[in-house]
Amino acid sequence: MKKIAVFTSGGDSPGMNACIRAAVRTGIYRGLEVYGIYRGYEGMIEGDIKRLQSHSVSNIVQRGGTILKSARSMEFKTPEGRKQAFENLKKLGIEGLVAIGGDGTFTGAKIFYEEFGIPTVGCPGTIDNDIYGTDYTIGFDTAVNTALEAIDKIRDTAAAHDRIFFVEVMGRDAGFIAVESGIGGGAEFVMVPETKTDLDQVVKSLKNLRKSKSSSIIVVAEGDDLGSADEIMLQVKAKIKDPSKEFKVTTLGHIQRGGNPTARDRVLASRCGMAAVEGLLEGKTNCMAGVMNMQVVYTPFADCIGKPKPLIADHLKLIDILSI
Amino acid sequence: MKKIAVFTSGGDSPGMNACIRAAVRTGIYRGLEVYGIYRGYEGMIEGDIKRLQSHSVSNIVQRGGTILKSARSMEFKTPEGRKQAFENLKKLGIEGLVAIGGDGTFTGAKIFYEEFGIPTVGCPGTIDNDIYGTDYTIGFDTAVNTALEAIDKIRDTAAAHDRIFFVEVMGRDAGFIAVESGIGGGAEFVMVPETKTDLDQVVKSLKNLRKSKSSSIIVVAEGDDLGSADEIMLQVKAKIKDPSKEFKVTTLGHIQRGGNPTARDRVLASRCGMAAVEGLLEGKTNCMAGVMNMQVVYTPFADCIGKPKPLIADHLKLIDILSI
Amino acid sequence: MKKIAVFTSGGDSPGMNACIRAAVRTGIYRGLEVYGIYRGYEGMIEGDIKRLQSHSVSNIVQRGGTILKSARSMEFKTPEGRKQAFENLKKLGIEGLVAIGGDGTFTGAKIFYEEFGIPTVGCPGTIDNDIYGTDYTIGFDTAVNTALEAIDKIRDTAAAHDRIFFVEVMGRDAGFIAVESGIGGGAEFVMVPETKTDLDQVVKSLKNLRKSKSSSIIVVAEGDDLGSADEIMLQVKAKIKDPSKEFKVTTLGHIQRGGNPTARDRVLASRCGMAAVEGLLEGKTNCMAGVMNMQVVYTPFADCIGKPKPLIADHLKLIDILSI
Amino acid sequence: MKKIAVFTSGGDSPGMNACIRAAVRTGIYRGLEVYGIYRGYEGMIEGDIKRLQSHSVSNIVQRGGTILKSARSMEFKTPEGRKQAFENLKKLGIEGLVAIGGDGTFTGAKIFYEEFGIPTVGCPGTIDNDIYGTDYTIGFDTAVNTALEAIDKIRDTAAAHDRIFFVEVMGRDAGFIAVESGIGGGAEFVMVPETKTDLDQVVKSLKNLRKSKSSSIIVVAEGDDLGSADEIMLQVKAKIKDPSKEFKVTTLGHIQRGGNPTARDRVLASRCGMAAVEGLLEGKTNCMAGVMNMQVVYTPFADCIGKPKPLIADHLKLIDILSI
Incomplete structure (x- = not known):
């Protein structure tokens, strides 16, 4: 050769x-x-x-x-x-x-x-x-760290306002980024394509958590079976039915592909x-x-x-x- | 006192x-x-x-x-x-x-x-x-730097793929974040609420630029008169009518509020x-x-x-x- | 229990x-x-x-x-x-x-x-x-990334000035940080406690490299057998005997222990x-x-x-x- | 032209x-x-x-x-x-x-x-x-932020160990980097070339501070009238005469010149x-x-x-x- x-x-x-x-x-x-x-x-x-x-x-x-x-x-x-x-x-x-x-x-x-x-x-x-x-x-490691830094930032503002944040990370067929950034970011829930997401369970847990925690972060892989973070947020919001709660979505998108x-x-x-x-x-x-x-x-x-x-x-x- | x-x-x-x-x-x-x-x-x-x-x-x-x-x-x-x-x-x-x-x-x-x-x-x-x-x-300075780091990352991937990227930054009534992150990020265009955005001019310039540059970044303040980055992208795409071009949107969202x-x-x-x-x-x-x-x-x-x-x-x- | x-x-x-x-x-x-x-x-x-x-x-x-x-x-x-x-x-x-x-x-x-x-x-x-x-x-991973970011910054200024930089990283008995930050940072040499450092070989290679590269970075674990980065720099300088070359040392120190x-x-x-x-x-x-x-x-x-x-x-x- | x-x-x-x-x-x-x-x-x-x-x-x-x-x-x-x-x-x-x-x-x-x-x-x-x-x-702004990030990291480890840290930043004739990184980093003291540093006052204050704070950070511009951070640390140590206190020095060096x-x-x-x-x-x-x-x-x-x-x-x- x-x-x-x-x-x-x-x-x-x-x-x-x-x-x-x-x-x-x-x-x-x-x-x-x-x-x-x-x-x-x-x-x-x-x-x-x-x-x-x-x-x-x-x-x-x-x-x-x-x-x-x-x-x-x-x-x-x-x-x-x-x-x-x-x-x-x-x-x-x-x-x-x-x-x-x-x-x-x-x-x-x-x-x-x-x-x-x-x-x-x-x-x-x-x-x-x-x-x-x-x-x-x-x-993968860079993408996870990029997602994690974003979650760290969002936690600042989530904590300041007592909000429930849905953060969508990349992963059409695989939840690796979601899982590792979720563990690293201290997320309350992580939703991935590999497992069926039980919405009622999430809602129940969220209500429980709200007693001890004022803000929550939910990491959603883009390929989750329940849909995009936007769609899941709407479903959760409809089930929680509490007008005093603020629900926010951030879709991290292409920043996860770049960077040193x-x-x-x-x-x-x-x-x-x-x-x-x-x-x-x-x-x-x-x-x-x-x-x-x-x-x-x-x-x-x-x-x-x-x-x-x-x-x-x-x-x-x-x-x-x-x-x- | x-x-x-x-x-x-x-x-x-x-x-x-x-x-x-x-x-x-x-x-x-x-x-x-x-x-x-x-x-x-x-x-x-x-x-x-x-x-x-x-x-x-x-x-x-x-x-x-x-x-x-x-x-x-x-x-x-x-x-x-x-x-x-x-x-x-x-x-x-x-x-x-x-x-x-x-x-x-x-x-x-x-x-x-x-x-x-x-x-x-x-x-x-x-x-x-x-x-x-x-x-x-x-x-403000932190938000601009957060937006800028995101633009730097997006440029990596834009350059790798010859794409046109629309990046939406915060600023419902003011274009300060868009302008400073746009200058700092080397954006080709910046769209702000303070000035009327001339879509035909943008399209014309984009076509010109495409001769010398393979990728472009357009920074859009969320309050631009033409709408959100998503909406503006669709308008530009409809006017450029070139199926070989890829148009992408990233909305930075709440990460701009947090961080050290x-x-x-x-x-x-x-x-x-x-x-x-x-x-x-x-x-x-x-x-x-x-x-x-x-x-x-x-x-x-x-x-x-x-x-x-x-x-x-x-x-x-x-x-x-x-x-x- | x-x-x-x-x-x-x-x-x-x-x-x-x-x-x-x-x-x-x-x-x-x-x-x-x-x-x-x-x-x-x-x-x-x-x-x-x-x-x-x-x-x-x-x-x-x-x-x-x-x-x-x-x-x-x-x-x-x-x-x-x-x-x-x-x-x-x-x-x-x-x-x-x-x-x-x-x-x-x-x-x-x-x-x-x-x-x-x-x-x-x-x-x-x-x-x-x-x-x-x-x-x-x-x-370990955080320390390596901290060292690496420092090396990236030093390369900016090394390249701007055609300098030889010695960067001392932590590792009294082990060269892991030096090796991974050295590979990641594109270092020309890495000196670690685990292997005997052959100074003459380094000097010879440095002279060769100087024909094709204008700047070099040498990563030194603090426990290297030849001494600290300061000491090694002086030895190399004495052997290269070229007054036109600039030799610089940076000891990263405790920043490697901190950070998110x-x-x-x-x-x-x-x-x-x-x-x-x-x-x-x-x-x-x-x-x-x-x-x-x-x-x-x-x-x-x-x-x-x-x-x-x-x-x-x-x-x-x-x-x-x-x-x- | x-x-x-x-x-x-x-x-x-x-x-x-x-x-x-x-x-x-x-x-x-x-x-x-x-x-x-x-x-x-x-x-x-x-x-x-x-x-x-x-x-x-x-x-x-x-x-x-x-x-x-x-x-x-x-x-x-x-x-x-x-x-x-x-x-x-x-x-x-x-x-x-x-x-x-x-x-x-x-x-x-x-x-x-x-x-x-x-x-x-x-x-x-x-x-x-x-x-x-x-x-x-x-x-200047980049250098200050680089110094500040280093100080943030050092504070992590200073706080974990109840230490007094001296951080030397660039500034042979001017204390701008020291002052802004010192304010931003929450330093207890900042020593700059522009003002005469009163060592006895520093020692006295350090002793006072030690009652309420377990760790302290002192930012020293390289051109301070009392000498380098290494030299000043030794002087302070000699005056405090407390073997239970740990004194550490980090000299940031050339990382302050580089970076995005x-x-x-x-x-x-x-x-x-x-x-x-x-x-x-x-x-x-x-x-x-x-x-x-x-x-x-x-x-x-x-x-x-x-x-x-x-x-x-x-x-x-x-x-x-x-x-x-």
């Missing part, structure tokens, strides 16, 4: 740059030529690919976003699109790929590998932490980026480099996409106990 | 605690007994008033929210409510008041003073900066709190202690509430020039 | 409050009376012990330091001191202890348990991460605090509750204190590769 | 990039060609000068440091060095200069203008705030950068663009360098009152 290329795809996440940097420098350290593909599969199809040097990735380890940019590509879902992408890589002599992204990225990478055989190792870049094969994904990555995300990203390149050199392909139990592990893309990743049971227990 | 009381009212703002601390300690330093009234006018009516010592305000200078809590009081708008409040203060022998809040707070304070004659000096505690008689209000106050807010709050008590001791009343041109000034409540406070012309010019 | 007590001892670390909160609320949730012992073993000897309720630990999950305060106790090292401590606990009917701290704390807890038989479970509260039996200690804990530290602390109380109820003693491989594990104090905890090999490799 | 150049010189300060951006874009907006001179006077002598476009300053408004780099130049202090610098500017047709820096920068600019007549307007870029002609300098600039610094920097270019176009020279009383003002370099800028009297009073 002489030439490899790295790209980011799907929603961006903090730490992607640290991962790119690690992949590029590990490649150069191992004597490879390293290329960057811009805007993910879109740029692969358009041939938007440039040689990267060690200094190309200087001073980016601390930056959110991705210097290679990201995009979602419709065209790559077509055989023609993928063919074109392959031709571009072949022309440049690219013999290995590092694909940084989430399940969409890996789904594409798997198909592409199975069709054209360019060895590919992935890195788990998504804030949602919903990828099997790694304890944490790159960007935390130490944990930079270290994880660096480790995955290095492991992806070393994996390619050792002949690994069609798999993702993640970190489980403090060790680098390679998991087939098929498992990363297909296997469920449950919430940690202790965390759910913590929320019940700590909100008393 | 032997006994004074301090309270916070209306929406809370970061720095209120620093202001309380300064008023309490200045009072004690000057030989006064100092009381805290809880939940603003509501607590004044209910008699929720406690003696405060120097250590009562230890370790709060850095905290958001208000240890005295805040509320909006309907009852204080009635003569009976105010009568009851006066009786409570009289019973305790309170001879002076420090009222920390915004225009609603000062409107109440003015009426109350004119009816019952208890000397009252206000401190400008509101994130909106829409109070005449002080260059900046307590909490910045240095500027803590210093301003401390200065106003001290000046309010010293003003009372010098016989001042029915006015607010603010800081203009680096000096403490006392401005009649009537002016604080009634006089307009225009945006800084240079700031508006900056936005036009810097977005090129 | 009806009554338990919790205390913090040794150097404080961010997350101790979250751990106290979890222990207190888990205890109450399980029907126990919970007491707080102030100033560690010192307060145990002096009988400075108070009943804690659920609301006693409200609004502390986000705070650095420890509401129970901490101290180092000479008297507890004497049999008389420990006897007195035991009498105080006996008088109150305390039947179990949660000891939050580092190796000094656990050494004391082990002796005390072996002498007097009050069941004791520890929680790993130290920023240094040098405790066997847990992947990470409570406070990160999400990771709050979650870990909450989990350990809950596990300590549940461990006591299940009959565990003379051991520490930690989290390894995502699972709660209980490790005998003897191992926590006595077994080495090596740095992660991949991390050391990362530093070499990423600084090219 | 057709061509202007901008440069940064002396110690870097957060906000310099925002100032560069504003100068460059205002120049382009006004139809000028704008050049960047790298490494200050050093690069002017070496001819390290490049054309800047609008996009050259994209995405830098939020970054610490200076993209134009900075240096201290010995050669510019010689007539030959300045002659060479002038020749380089003349060759490129540069007709105006924007000089961003502190008193050293302005001293050089003044001499250079008086010798060669290229119109020059300065912007106050220094964290120390010791420049006459502007209420605040660019970078605050909103206030970005807005001030943008305004000064715009005003410098507009001043040049209006025929102003040999002066600095600053902001006083909310308005842009131009002050002769001679005054900026020569006139004293006293601390705000109210701030000194606040420290005395608030530490009770």
Whole structure:
């Protein structure tokens, strides 16, 4: 293997740059030529690919976003699109790929590998932490801390006014951000897609809590089965029927994707980026480099996409106990 | 004057605690007994008033929210409510008041003073900066920095994806937060209640900008004449008619009210709190202690509430020039 | 078991409050009376012990330091001191202890348990991460992020001036903070107590690096074998002998112990605090509750204190590769 | 005027990039060609000068440091060095200069203008705030907030251990950072170069305070007349003679120069950068663009360098009152 290329795809996440940097420098350290593909599969199809040097990735380890940019590509879902992408890589002599992204990225990478055989190792870049094969994904820790800082701020104002606050965090299919920011933020309730939310129970508990606590914070993952934070607030309000209570909603939105990555995300990203390149050199392909139990592990893309990743049971227990 | 009381009212703002601390300690330093009234006018009516010592305000200078809590009081708008409040203060022998809040707070304070004659000096505690008689209000600087950090994060992800982002910041009647966070965040446009927003001009400029810039950020004050950020986004999207462009909205909401106050807010709050008590001791009343041109000034409540406070012309010019 | 007590001892670390909160609320949730012992073993000897309720630990999950305060106790090292401590606990009917701290704390807890038989479970509260039996200690993640933010700031000014910066971080016996903040901060070198630092090699590499990079950052753990950052800087300067180079030192010091804990530290602390109380109820003693491989594990104090905890090999490799 | 150049010189300060951006874009907006001179006077002598476009300053408004780099130049202090610098500017047709820096920068600019007549307007870029002609300098607000965050963290650990902490902040000749971070951080004492520090008074007050407060924080400007924080700590310790008290020192150092600039610094920097270019176009020279009383003002370099800028009297009073 002489030439490899790295790209980011799907929603961006903090730490992607640290991962790119690690992949590029590990490649150069191992004597490879390293290329960057811009805007993910879109740029692969358009041939938007440039040689990267060690200094190309200087001073980016601390930056959110991705210097290679990201995009979602419709065209790559077509055989023609993928063919074109392959031709571009072949022309440049690219013999290995590092694909940084989430399940969409890996789904594409798997198909592409199975069709054209360019060895590919992935890195788990998504804030949602919903990828099997790694304890944490790159960007998750930063997103949780961003959500947590927001909850800390909201608690200031909730406490000043005796209010019930609903804070919606990201997580369409997974409640990891909600659970960890909820525990960290001392939330009274956390609502996640993985468990059925019992509205009557929430209302009952809220009424009980109101005797001892003047303000409450409820963290809602965007994919909760009862709906968005806005919708859930209205349902709760309708059931509590107390005009003296104020109900407020804050939807954190895209701030959770940005920001300087935390130490944990930079270290994880660096480790995955290095492991992806070393994996390619050792002949690994069609798999993702993640970190489980403090060790680098390679998991087939098929498992990363297909296997469920449950919430940690202790965390759910913590929320019940700590909100008393 | 032997006994004074301090309270916070209306929406809370970061720095209120620093202001309380300064008023309490200045009072004690000057030989006064100092009381805290809880939940603003509501607590004044209910008699929720406690003696405060120097250590009562230890370790709060850095905290958001208000240890005295805040509320909006309907009852204080009635003569009976105010009568009851006066009786409570009289019973305790309170001879002076420090009222920390915004225009609603000062409107109440003015009426109350004119009816019952208890000397009252206000401190400008509101994130909106829409109070005449002080260059900046307590909490404004923190709110701007919170908005700015959010914009910095959004720019990471906007740049990674070539998107147009609409960020809604607080400011129902005033565009100060929008303007300063917009300049600081390098926004392409800032929409504020004070000026008529020309949608066609925005669309035209956006199209021009798209030639040189791949992502744009538009900061919208919640009180803009064209509507909320959500509404404005839809209008812009309808006019740009380009399915390849992604339009996103983030509404920052209540995180702007909380958080540890910045240095500027803590210093301003401390200065106003001290000046309010010293003003009372010098016989001042029915006015607010603010800081203009680096000096403490006392401005009649009537002016604080009634006089307009225009945006800084240079700031508006900056936005036009810097977005090129 | 009806009554338990919790205390913090040794150097404080961010997350101790979250751990106290979890222990207190888990205890109450399980029907126990919970007491707080102030100033560690010192307060145990002096009988400075108070009943804690659920609301006693409200609004502390986000705070650095420890509401129970901490101290180092000479008297507890004497049999008389420990006897007195035991009498105080006996008088109150305390039947179990949660000891939050580092190796000094656990050494004391082990002796005390072996002498007097009050069941004791520890929680790993130290920023240094040098405790066997847990992947990470409570406070480590916050300390690393604090160090990292400082390194990010120093890189701004290093880059502006083409300087060589030595940043000293905490870690008398362990290089964990240095290694993770070094990887995260993109440091050119990291010097830790665990490995012999080859000065000539550093100087040689620095000279090489200076051809491609204008500024360099070297992270030094305070316990490095070559001395403090100040001393190492002088040695390097003497060997490089280039008057045009500027060498600067920043010693981060105590800021690494404070600050709002990160999400990771709050979650870990909450989990350990809950596990300590549940461990006591299940009959565990003379051991520490930690989290390894995502699972709660209980490790005998003897191992926590006595077994080495090596740095992660991949991390050391990362530093070499990423600084090219 | 057709061509202007901008440069940064002396110690870097957060906000310099925002100032560069504003100068460059205002120049382009006004139809000028704008050049960047790298490494200050050093690069002017070496001819390290490049054309800047609008996009050259994209995405830098939020970054610490200076993209134009900075240096201290010995050669510019010689007539030959300045002659060479002038020749380089003349060759490129540069007709105006924007000089961003502190008193050293302005001293050089003044001499250079008086010798060669290229119109020059300065912007106050220094964290120390010791420049006459502007209420605040660019970078001061960020430095104060950095110091304040450090003090907040130290207070956590000081309170946990009942310690006396000495925190040394920057300020060789001016106590502005010390005073504002001291007020904001709730320091018990602040020691600054502008006033004689009475050690016996400090010791006496510390002893008094120790009755009501268990921990104290003393902020020391590096240029205090009694010496460094290390030296002052030893003097205080020797006088208090109480082996039970712990005395600790933290020297914040270079972290105060870096970091993302605050909103206030970005807005001030943008305004000064715009005003410098507009001043040049209006025929102003040999002066600095600053902001006083909310308005842009131009002050002769001679005054900026020569006139004293006293601390705000109210701030000194606040420290005395608030530490009770």
